[in-house]
Amino acid sequence: MGEKLILVATGVIVLRGMLKGVDVYDAFRAGGRQGMDSGLSLLPALCAMTLMLALVNASGLKDVLAGALAPVMRLINLPEEVTPILLLRPLSGSGSLTALQQIFRQCGVDSRAGRVASVLVGSSETIFYTMTVYLGATDIRKLPWALPVSLVSYLVGAAVCGAIVQ
DSSP states (O other), X not given: OHHHHHHHHHHXXXXXXXXXXXXXXXXXXXXXXXXXXXXXHHHHHHHHHHHHHHHHHHHTHHHHHHHHTHHHHHHTTOOGGGHHHXXXXXXXXXXHHHHHHHHHHHHOTTSHHHHHHHHHHHTOOOHHHHHHHHHHHXXXXXXXXXXXXXXXXXXXXXXHHHHHOO
């Protein structure tokens, strides 16, 4: 069913373009070129972010931060096992999913840590990745409050998660 819907939608788009006198193939190629240019312009920022994340993991900084945050985690009623997710989620979707799988293996999916981790991952965003991609694609360079507001809202959401999930 889905394949037929895609075929019909593509046919309608091509037919509409032809009826309006648009060279559909050239328009498709121009759009593809713009997409490639956007992807290439984002590549340096994505490489820098990936390198930073690899350095944080390889250096052991993640573990040091997790240990330092233990009192804060207790204060906001979050299990210490979810600290890696709290640290990784704003940076990396795949990193936070890996941490989620580790929590499931160690604590179980129905444990409080598993439930809290699931809510954190499901209700948050990879802030730095999203800002890199969307602000980079639109050439926005100065948006001074976007990052602080995003991080504060993430932390408030984590605290609410700690208060609600039992």
